[in-house]
Each structure stands twice: as C-alpha cells, then as structure tokens.
Amino acid sequence: MSYDLMVFDPDAAPAKRPAFLDWYDEQTDWGDDLAYDDPAVAAPALQAFYADLAAEFPPVPDDGTEGEGAADYTITPALIYMTFVDWDRVDAAWEAVHRLAAKHELGFFDVSSDLAEAWLPDRKGGLRIAHSD
Secondary structure, X not given: OOEEEEEEOOOOOOOOHHHHHHHHHHHOOOOOOOOOOOXXXXXHHHHHHHHHHHHHOOEOOOOOOOOOOOEEEEEOOOEEEEEEOOHHHHXXXXXXXXXXXXXXXXXXXXXXXXXXXXXXXXXXXXXXXXXXX
16 A cells, blocks of 8 residues: 655646546556656656655665655656655655645645645745635
C-alpha cells in the first residue's frame, strides 16, 4: 500500500472539480510512450519542484529497491505523480510536497485523501483549496 500525491501545472488543468477529476483520469492513464522517469519532459516549474523534492525524497533506484524515504516519481509534461511507501515519512512527504508546490506555484492534489482535495497556487507564495463546484 502506498501514499500518493501529485503536483501539476495549474495552467494545464481545469480549475473546476468535475473537469479536473476527468483531466486527472486522462493524465494518469499512462498509455503513451513517455519516459516517465525523465524530469526533462516536464514544464520548468515541475523540473524545479522535482529537483527540490528529490533532494529530500530520492527516487526509487532502478533496481526497484525502496530505500528509506524514497519516492517513485511518474513525470509527464503537465504533472508529477509521487508514490511514497515509507509510512513513517508520509506526514513529512505531504508537508514537503505541499510546501514545494506553493514555492513553485504548482497545483497540489492529495490523491490518497478520502476527500481527494486539490489546491491551486494563490500567486502569493501559498496554496488555496480549489473550489468543489
């Protein structure tokens, strides 16, 4: 079992919840030929986010072993999907992803939350909860 979070380019995603959830489903179909572990395919703000977060939560090594605090990153041009399996560090992961999403003015989606909460940048260096309508 894992804890999953996602950051996204707010200009690429719909702002309204129903459309956003449809977009999320389409984006996470993982059906195309991308190299999902290459941060170079991502938008510049996502690349910067990845560099910061990977310093705190390194990517799972190619051999698939899960080092302490490691994260599995799935990267596309519009989003980074992160899977955390170290349950002792889930709270730290959530805090780091939320903080860095605000720093880089990215949207933040708590995929594993029962409420499936999403935040959008407030352009003041923080995040605001996205409207559910």
